[in-house]
Amino acid sequence: MSGDEPAVSAPRAWSLESRLPVILAVLAVMALTVVRPPEMRVAPRWVLPAIEVVLLAILLARHPARIGPRAALLRAISICVVGIVLADTFVATVRLIDVLIHGGKATESADQLLAAGAIVWGSNVFAFALFYWLIDAGGAAARADHMPRTLDLAFPQQLDPEIAPAGWRPRFVDYLYLALTASTAFSPTDVMPLVPWAKVSMGIQSLISVAVLGLVVARAVNVLG
Secondary structure, eight states, X not given: OGGGHHHHHGGGGGSSOOSHHHHHHHHHHHHHHHHSOGGGOSSOTTHHHHHHHXXXXXXXXXXXXXXXXXXXXXXXXXXXXXXXXXXXXXXXXXXXHHHHHHOOGGGSSHHHHHHHHHHHHHXXXXXXXXXXXXXXXXXHHHHHHOOOSSOSEEOHHHHOGGGSOTTOOOOHHHHHHHHHHHHHTSSOSSSEEOSHHXXXXXXXXXXXXXXHHHHHHHHHHHHHO
């Protein structure tokens, strides 16, 4: 029985992942929402940041890796907030594409155009990182308690345990890196999506990134020309 104790206790050493990266990501999304051009907003400037404050308050009030009776409720609220953020960034992407096609204030100069594209692109990266972090393997609390035998997202450390410490768990920075690579490589790099929700999410994120980067760069070159 004593030989099994390390296998049980090791994962708990990873349970209290730092909240700081997640809090900084939420603040980054809020800042990008505030500075987004009016043509790409769905609601007044203050509406979405006010909704995102709910997620920030949850993160500050309770550690996401703590298990308890309120953990499931708080995770559900967090998913709803991130879902709204994702929907908002998707609409902002559509509006950016419309502005690129039909013209607008954001296309008056290459600087304004590149700034608008960077804001929308960055919002998508942070929003998808938060989404992956909340959904994968049941969320931070579930991952801290135990990792499922079947994975949603397969990280290299999970596919080859010899390259990672015992009880390794993905943390927010791993999901941020996943979101960044999906938005730059337009395909999986080191993290493999194994279930439908992960494949659909990464596919949508890649399509959004292709549309934003491709159209913004092409239009910026046209404006400069």
